[in-house]
Amino acid sequence: MSRTGHIQRKTKETDIQVQLNIDGQGHAQIQTGIGFFDHMLELLARHAAWDLRVQATGDLRVDQHHTVEDVGICVGQAIREALGTKEGISRYGYSVLPMEETLVTAAVDLGGRPYFVLLADFPSEKIGQFDTQLVHDFWQAVTNNALCNLHVLVHYGRSSHHIAEGIFKATARALRMAAQFDPRLPDLPSTKGVL
Numbered sequence: 001m002s003r004t005g006h007i008q009r010k011t012k013e014t015d016i017q018v019q020l021n022i023d024g025q026g027h028a029q030i031q032t033g034i035g036f037f038d039h040m041l042e043l044l045a046r047h048a049a050w051d052l053r054v055q056a057t058g059d060l061r062v063d064q065h066h067t068v069e070d071v072g073i074c075v076g077q078a079i080r081e082a083l084g085t086k087e088g089i090s091r092y093g094y095s096v097l098p099m100e101e102t103l104v105t106a107a108v109d110l111g112g113r114p115y116f117v118l119l120a121d122f123p124s125e126k127i128g129q130f131d132t133q134l135v136h137d138f139w140q141a142v143t144n145n146a147l148c149n150l151h152v153l154v155h156y157g158r159s160s161h162h163i164a165e166g167i168f169k170a171t172a173r174a175l176r177m178a179a180q181f182d183p184r185l186p187d188l189p190s191t192k193g194v195l
């Protein structure tokens with residue numbers, strides 16, 4: 001059984017389609033018009049073992065903010081749709097990931113409430129054409145719409161490219177762990193009976 005989500009969202013600023021299979025094999029087809037962002041979404045799919053298709057056209061003549069944030073909204077909604085009732089999932093996931101000189105920790109709770117913390121200092125404002133501050137905007141939008149807690153700590157790092165890549169890879173692996181089924185706990189992963 002594959003858990004999938006399919007989101008279409010059109011506003012005056014962006015037109016986005018996201019297709020997600022969280023029980024995939026890491027295949028990605030990504031087109032956002034922002035090269036580095038495509039690279040990050042490909043890494044997300046690969047390290048979360050998701051099959052992910054993102055087709056986005058946005059008002060890039062303004063800047064990259066609407067496109068990146070709205071893709072985050074759609075990816076978050078697709079995660080929530082794919083998780084469904086969440087019965088039998090591990091719910092919690094974490095990863096400590098080295099990326100050359102950079103070390104990142106990510107921790108996730110698919111518990112139904114949004115909360116995002118990112119402790120990261122980017123040495124540069126840009127990676128290629130990509131605004132480094134958009135890393136925060138993307139994951140804030142994902143957590144708000146997937147209804148999960150996400151805490152990401154960049155312990156240290158020199159290269160903004162490595163720091164961004166470490167954040168996406170560590171979060172991807174934490175999401176994969178949290179969404180996996182736990183055969184010993186087949187019910188809802190909560191004593192409250194709801195998530």
Ligand SMILES: [Mn+2]
Binds near residue numbers: 039161165
């Ligand atoms: Mn890279």
